[in-house]
Amino acid sequence: MALPRLALVPGEPAGVGPELCVRLAHRENPAALVALADPAVMLEAAERLALPLELLPPEAAMAARPGQLALQPVLAATAADPGHPDPANAPSLIDALLLGAEGCLEGGYDGLVTGPVQKAAINQAGIPYTGTTGLLSEHAGCEVVMMLANPVLRVALVTTHLPLREVADAVTAGALERTLRILHGALQADFAIERPRIAVLGLNPHAGEQGHLGREEIEVINPVLEALRGAGMDLRGPLPADTAFLPGTMRGFDAVLAMYHDQGLPVLKHSGFEQAVNLTLGLPYPRVAVDHGTALDLAGRGLADPSSLFAAVDTCAAMARARRARRGVPA
Template identity: 50%
Template sequence: MSASRQRLAVTVGEPAGIGPDLCVELSHRINCDDLVFIGNRELLEERAEQLKTSFSGTVHDIPLTAPVVAGELNVSNSQAVLHSLREAAEGCMQRRYAAVVTAPLHKGIINDAGIPFSGHTEYFAEITGGYPVMMLACPGLRVALATTHLPLRDVTDAITRPLLEKVMRILHNDLVDKFHIASPRILVCGLNPHAGEGGHMGREEIEIIAPVLEQLRSEGINCSEPLPADTLFTPKLLQQADAVLAMYHDQGLPVLKHMGFGEAVNITLGLPIIRTSVDHGTALDLAGSGKADVGSLIAAVNCAREMIN
């Protein structure tokens, strides 16, 4: 099988969450001949029975330590979740898989198991050696993040010239290489309200953000000045943009999820592998109920297929 037709790894995610539900539903909604579900086969079959349906698909079986009750987290299965991620990432590096698509996991329960874990993105970067940049995309909008899972009080210190330059270069290069946009137009959010109001509401725009963007523009990267986030996300400006760079998680993602929830895809840029994911969490209250929406997982699979080809 050529690289373009290699199989995609689909990690099942948190066993007690909606990941198994979504994988069961996915097996009925799209052609899964090129997918390998990485998780516990017995769990998928049990969840299908709970949902009064069936599961059919190729599974790379990952043993679980403890029985699973839908909606009830168990620290005992945290190692199995990480095992599935490692299998997917290493499989991509070894070209057994062309991409990895991830169902949601629960960061808290992995940390409760005594395993420091900040998320899929950082974990894959540790394995592959890349520098991860999180980008979510839905029809009509792509939003990348300069910082990801940080407390708000730590964001300002994290926004440095080297970080911003690295993130911008990765975003530009992957829009060109993976999305085939010849000269991507990137709109950049300021950090502070009103993009600092000329220094009266913070000087990060003047001292850090604007100088980096000016340097990148001099090299031919098509990016804006730092813009106020409250007016950047308007149709007039967005129709001119191929992507937006937000300075922190909750600056850009609420807008994107409002615009495209259920159709949005989480894409990790800056890695030597292709990784896409759903745009939502484990929804423990919906696990086993049949009410979970598979739309984002379908979109993530289709996005990975397009990026491969």
């Protein structure tokens, strides 16, 4: 039974990503991993951690043992200085992300796992970049949805990084329907849930209090939910966000759809930040990222917790197996 083959992009070379990948390489993993990175960056990270690391060619990924890591070289422009990102290295990071994405589209990889990036360093290099989610969406030519998950919750978002005063205008019928269709399809394809049950949060306090605290639930959200229920989706809501996350309520659902970033993600992160991962739903392949930043203050000190990267690999491998099974390919 062949392991899923995953592309692994450590992320910002001056952040904690490379050392997290070294720790990952010392673990029994549920996938064959191919790192897309500068070999010198990886070996220097291993040396700082006082851990042995043997780099293998990409074709040896299936045979890698703990302490070994298959690697496709993507050379950085300058040496990595932990804690101090150099914009000169931004092009190689973008190259690694797109190389992994292209490999997934061509069938060489079954999924993509990404470490943390430093957006400021990429923008300082003159590269227009708002995030890896947008980069991969544009590359694949498809619309996507951001979802965060841990062993307790899955929370997808209608809007992501918007100022709060812009959220209400962005929660349109079209955006809500598109998000629900992508979320529903991903739960089926990536998590093997044939009839997903989705809790949809209201936008306003108390889900609008029958129009007394806002009419978005009546005029936008309810009509979309009714139409999609008619199409066969199992949707409940709009639910008041302040009580929707009670354990007794959540046990009945496979995912929650929040209207905006800070409506759903604080609860998810409180329930298990260390194991949380960030998923890009709607791509032609599974993509899972760590749910933390570059942690420049920890870089090079060997103190960074690899739990989120471990969870990202486990999640991406499970999603790849689910997609194989759906296509009738032996897992």
